[in-house]
Amino acid sequence: MRPHIQPDIQTEHSGAQQRPVVRHRGQAPAMDADRVSEEFPVALVFNGISHAVMMATPCDLEEFAIGFALTEGIVGSVHDIFDIEATMHAASAEVHLTIGQQAFLALKDKRRALAGRTGCGVCGIESLQMLDLTPAPVAQPTPPLALGAVIARAVRELPGHQTLMAATGGVHAAAWCGLDGAIVKVFEDVGRHNALDKLVGYLARQRIDMTRGFVFLSSRASYELARKAARMNIPLLATISAPTSLAIDIAQQAGMMLVSFCRQDGFVEYTGLPSPAGDSTGAATGTTP
Incomplete structure (x- = not known):
């Protein structure tokens, strides 16, 4: 995998932008400046086919794309990603990944038209049958002491x-x-x-x-x-x-x-506990400290 960033404009993105504001404190509104988090549409493209557009902060985009590919089950390992290239535009970004043929064929089989809202989880899946609610068991080591x-x-x-x-x-x-x-x-x-x-x-x-x-x-x-x-x-x-x-x-x-x-x-x-009696959801309960 040969990661690199390819900007097409002379713009640096720190994750925050400065915007003018009017602060209202007491009886005297005042002009000021505030820093707000950047939110960009980021297109994730696999082997030339756009798979998802997510709203994200335009930093660490290679890590974002690799992590998305792994956590969404598009690839089984980072070794399945052969190349990655991120391109920044004025108000958007694209990350192109080249993945193995087997992973790409599986992606096309379960492809979903996903236009992600900020922090979106499962929006865009085409049917309830595509919702994956059955995780494999975690190979858990000894939990931390204390x-x-x-x-x-x-x-x-x-x-x-x-x-x-x-x-x-x-x-x-x-x-x-x-x-x-x-x-x-x-x-x-x-x-x-x-x-x-x-x-x-x-x-x-x-x-x-x-x-x-x-x-x-x-x-x-x-x-x-x-x-x-x-x-x-x-x-x-x-x-x-x-x-x-x-x-x-x-x-x-x-x-x-x-x-x-x-x-x-x-x-x-919340885990490793019996479900409350009469709770049909099977969810454990907790009390806010």
């Missing part, structure tokens, strides 16, 4: 890595953490799914064993995030906000640990 201290460390360290969030207040973060809770790498994006795909793409390119750590997200835990993590054999998914019932079900089926409402003084565990 999980409370591990989660507390990740929570404590994350703000120091959220540079775009500090600048704009409007992006999500996906962090890769070691088994001790130390944050190794963070990617940010206007979409939480995009941030996770960028992180997975980075881990795959760096040949990092995704069973030897966990993902910490500055968002809620949705179905799609749990499904992507399970597909990559990630044993633990931790989030700042609440999970959905389907995210819990997916994690339970995969044998993946799901913890949410992560704070320095605690968290809520």
Whole structure:
């Protein structure tokens, strides 16, 4: 794989733009400037055929495309991606990937016309039959010891890595953490799914064993995030906000640990527990700390 960026305009994208605003504080509105997160349509093109257009922050686009291909099951391994080229335009971007013939034929068989909204999960699939709700079991190593201290460390360290969030207040973060809770790498994006795909793409390119750590997200835990993590054999998914019932079900089926409402003084565990009596959904419940 020979990754490279091919810009067609002299424009640098930091993930944030400065825009004029009027601040209303007290009795005196004042002209000012504010930094807002960038949101671009990014077309993902496989072997010359456009597969998806996602709304994303125009940074780390190669990692995003690789992670998307892996977490969506388009390719089974980073070795199935032979070449990648990202092209920036004035208000959009394209990432062209060359993938193996077997993967491309499978993609054409299940191709979906996906025009992604910000942070979109399953919008654009053509039928309910295409919705993949049956994850394979995660090959789970020994979970971290003293999980409370591990989660507390990740929570404590994350703000120091959220540079775009500090600048704009409007992006999500996906962090890769070691088994001790130390944050190794963070990617940010206007979409939480995009941030996770960028992180997975980075881990795959760096040949990092995704069973030897966990993902910490500055968002809620949705179905799609749990499904992507399970597909990559990630044993633990931790989030700042609440999970959905389907995210819990997916994690339970995969044998993946799901913890949410992560704070320095605690968290809520949602998996490995019996379903509440009379709950037809099979979802576990938790209490916000």
